[in-house]
Structure formats: structure tokens, C-alpha cells
Amino acid sequence: MTPEYMRSEKKLDYKNKIILSDNLSILTQIDNEIFDLIITSPPYFQQRDYGNGDLGIGNETTETEYLENLLKIFAECVRVLKKTGTIVFNLGDKYINGNLSLIPYKFAIQATQNQNIFLINQIIWSKLNPTPRQDKRKLIQATEPFFIFAKSKDYYFNLDNYLQHLDIFNKSIKSKPSEKLGGKYLELIKNSDLTEEQKRNAIKALNEAILAVHNGEIEGFRMKIHGVHKLAYGGQDGGRNNQIKNNGFTIIKILGNRMKKDIIESPVEITKNNHHPAVYPIYIIQELIKLLTQEGDFVLDPFCGSGTTCIAARNLNRNYLGIEINSDYVNLANNRMQEPEFKQQELFI
Ligand SMILES: C[S@@+](CC[C@H](N)C(=O)[O-])C[C@H]1O[C@@H](n2cnc3c(N)ncnc32)[C@H](O)[C@@H]1O
Incomplete structure (x- = not known):
């Protein structure tokens, strides 16, 4: 059945919604310069099959094809981003025939070469509970990059709001x-x-x-x-x-505030009631939303999965739009939106 937003004659109403669709079909309907922040984690190259058929990203046969598809979506993200806005892409790496492919970095290099955008930081997520591996001749992969791209030098960046609970903690033990x-x-x-x-x-x-x-x-x-x-x-x-x-x-x-470094520690989310296989930590997403937006701003996640970005945005009084191709995950995201707010400070102080 055709979804309601496609049947409607009216302009697409996308504020505070999680839409079931492939992201390109929606992004191409959105006007230029709408979002303050686009924060997302696309499927990693040949990591898992989300069962989304040809329109789903991730199961391309070659790295080149994967990067081309991802960069097409990224180009749309750049177009719908405000001049003061930022885009955060979280990507994971992969061994291909024993060789670490560095795909996240290939993406970041091509993204900054092909688009009118520049990389302001690479935040390293250090996983406190990484997946153990059987391979005795490689160290465990316990990090993933979050690339922060900006569209102009005038990007919004509120350092005082980032990891603020650690500053408070620091001062309280003085x-x-x-x-x-x-x-x-x-x-x-x-x-x-x-x-x-x-x-x-x-x-x-x-x-x-x-x-x-x-x-x-x-x-x-x-x-x-x-x-x-x-x-x-x-x-x-x-x-x-x-x-x-x-x-x-x-x-x-x-001054007593912690140095804000380009590294953030957090466990991999293992949440009951969430069967999505690749959820990113709401703690990191909330911190990045506080760093990169103000209340009332508009946040987009074009690979919304189980809705972590939308929940984080809603918790922090930002508007959101999530796009997810898999109806099972859209239902999951909507169910998670009904759960009580996640209180990060109780966990980390
Ligand atoms: C790594 S997961 C995102 C997980 C999310 N960050 C969370 O915390 O739950 C990537 C998601 O992108 C979805 N996806 C893949 N191709 C897509 C496309 N073309 N349009 C929209 N969603 C897509 C997959 O179904 C999957 O749920």
C-alpha cells in the first residue's frame, strides 16, 4: 500500500516523524537547507543483511559501489543541511581477506573531495565492551569513528554543553x-x-x-x-x-573544565526491548546533539534504525525526522519513543 505521505497532495510534513521509506526518495523531496544537524550510522559494508533488498545500503558487491551509493545519500544530506549545520556519520571498519579496509576513512576522504563540505573532527568512540574475537593474531577492534562535517566556517558548536556532566563532576571533587x-x-x-x-x-x-x-x-x-x-x-x-x-x-x-578531546568512551548498547542488531549509544548521540544544536533545532537521521537519534533529539527538546527502510525497525523505533526518558547522568556520574 502507498504510504500516506506519498498519497497526500500537500507538501511533505516531516517534523517529528519516523517515516518508512528508503532515504533517497524522501530526501529528494525536501527543500534545501532545512536541518541543523544530520546524525546517522549507515549500514557498514557487507556487515549484515537488514533484509531491505536493492534499495538498502550495505550489501553491494564491491567497496566502490557501496561508497558510491553512500556518497549519493551524503550529497543529499549536504543539500538539505543549513549553512550553520553539521553532519555526523558513524561508520565501522571491516577486514577483507585479513586486510583492514579503512572504509570509513575512504568515505571521509571522498566526501570532502566531492562535496562542498569540510571535516572538523573525527571523534573516536572507544567501546568499553567490544565484541571479543577468536583471532589470536589481531587486537580486538574497540573503536569506531564519528566524522563531523561542516558546511561553512559559521557552524554551530557549543563546547560548554558537551560532556557537561563531567565538568560538574570534576568541580564537585575539587x-x-x-x-x-x-x-x-x-x-x-x-x-x-x-x-x-x-x-x-x-x-x-x-x-x-x-x-x-x-x-x-x-x-x-x-x-x-x-x-x-x-x-x-x-x-x-x-x-x-x-x-x-x-x-x-x-x-x-x-579553568577546571575537563579538556574536551576527540575521544568518547561508552559501552556498546545492549538494551532489552531492542532487537535491532546495530544500535549506537544514546549517550554519545545526546552529547553530540548538545554540542551541535540548540533547543528547537531540527535533527535528521536518514538511517534511523531503532530510532536512537530521534529519542535523543526528543529528550533534548529538538525536532527530529527519522527515515528507515525496514518496517520492523520503524515499529521498534516508534515503540521505543514511548519508553520513559533515558537518564544518562545516573549512569555516568
Ligand atoms: C546501522 S543501522 C542504524 C541503527 C541506528 N543508529 C540505531 O541506533 O538503531 C542502519 C539502518 O539503516 C537502514 N537502511 C539501510 N538502507 C537504507 C535506506 N536506503 N534508507 C533508509 N534506511 C536504510 C537499515 O535497515 C538499518 O536499520
Whole structure:
């Protein structure tokens, strides 16, 4: 039977829906520059048969054919993405005749060559519970990339909202500063070859930094003193090195937030009530949605599977559209949408 959205004369209404279709047929009906974020995990090359026939991605006979099909869909994703938007593709690798094929990277290289888009990060998902393997002559594959592509330099990126619960945790375990804080630097300044005036200024700056730590304004600091510490960046000119050369010292304040690195740890989702074989962790998806969108924004997952992206978007008050070719998974996704909200902080703090 023809689905309702195809029978309707009206324009496709796709906000907060999970649509049963192959993604290209829907994407080609959508206007340019609609979505703020497209986040998805396409089927990996020859990994499993989702039973979707010729329109399903993943079971092409050659890598080239697979990449061509995927890049066609990616091109549509680029078209329907807003200028300030980002696209996140999660792909897994595969051994072919004992050789690691690096397909995710081949995809990323071709995507950035063929499309008007650039790669801003490759986040590595480090799996806490990877699948054990029988092969005793290879290490267990425990990582997968999430590529973040942007359409313009003006892309939305809210670093403060990413992994915010770890910042809160970091601050909550902060211990009282030591009474001896800064004592070592004071000695080094006194015994340094700085001029008397430079020494006075350095001691004043040191005392201000110590006070800021005691007042909880910063978590800590490091000091570099001329003739005592190595220059940064191999001594090349730059803000800090110029300060050391001109003033005799520099102070680097540590604000106390965790460094936001391009690696994220999470177990592989093993959820009862979800029989989809390749679910990605809602924890990672929620963090990326917080990093890359604001409330009310519009998130698309063109390979929606069991609906993880849509659930994450809904939980965070973003609009969503999921497209999935397999009716069994569309039903599963709709059922999961009815379940109580997933509370990530209870799991990770
Ligand atoms: C790796 S799974 C996505 C799983 C999803 N991230 C989750 O957490 O449940 C890829 C999905 O893409 C679907 N699919 C494959 N080809 C498709 C196409 N051309 N259009 C829409 N969906 C497709 C498959 O049926 C499968 O459910």
C-alpha cells in the first residue's frame, strides 16, 4: 500500500516523524537547507543483511559501489543541511581477506573531495565492551569513528554543553588548595635572572593567581619563568613566548573544565526491548546533539534504525525526522519513543 505521505497532495510534513521509506526518495523531496544537524550510522559494508533488498545500503558487491551509493545519500544530506549545520556519520571498519579496509576513512576522504563540505573532527568512540574475537593474531577492534562535517566556517558548536556532566563532576571533587600553593614558584622567581622590577611583577601576578585558586575562580595555574622553564612550542614566537621574553614570566590559568578531546568512551548498547542488531549509544548521540544544536533545532537521521537519534533529539527538546527502510525497525523505533526518558547522568556520574 502507498504510504500516506506519498498519497497526500500537500507538501511533505516531516517534523517529528519516523517515516518508512528508503532515504533517497524522501530526501529528494525536501527543500534545501532545512536541518541543523544530520546524525546517522549507515549500514557498514557487507556487515549484515537488514533484509531491505536493492534499495538498502550495505550489501553491494564491491567497496566502490557501496561508497558510491553512500556518497549519493551524503550529497543529499549536504543539500538539505543549513549553512550553520553539521553532519555526523558513524561508520565501522571491516577486514577483507585479513586486510583492514579503512572504509570509513575512504568515505571521509571522498566526501570532502566531492562535496562542498569540510571535516572538523573525527571523534573516536572507544567501546568499553567490544565484541571479543577468536583471532589470536589481531587486537580486538574497540573503536569506531564519528566524522563531523561542516558546511561553512559559521557552524554551530557549543563546547560548554558537551560532556557537561563531567565538568560538574570534576568541580564537585575539587579538594581544598594546599597552603604551600605557589611556594615553589616564589623560590624560582627569587633565584631567577629576572630584573628587580620583573621579579616584583611576577610575585604580584603569582599572588593574584593563588588568591583566584583560593576563591574558587580558577582550578589551578602554571607559571613559566625566563631562564628557568623551557619556552612553549619549541621557542617559536607566540603570545606566551612573547610574554616570557618581554615580562620575564607568564601565568597559564587552568579553568577546571575537563579538556574536551576527540575521544568518547561508552559501552556498546545492549538494551532489552531492542532487537535491532546495530544500535549506537544514546549517550554519545545526546552529547553530540548538545554540542551541535540548540533547543528547537531540527535533527535528521536518514538511517534511523531503532530510532536512537530521534529519542535523543526528543529528550533534548529538538525536532527530529527519522527515515528507515525496514518496517520492523520503524515499529521498534516508534515503540521505543514511548519508553520513559533515558537518564544518562545516573549512569555516568
Ligand atoms: C546501522 S543501522 C542504524 C541503527 C541506528 N543508529 C540505531 O541506533 O538503531 C542502519 C539502518 O539503516 C537502514 N537502511 C539501510 N538502507 C537504507 C535506506 N536506503 N534508507 C533508509 N534506511 C536504510 C537499515 O535497515 C538499518 O536499520
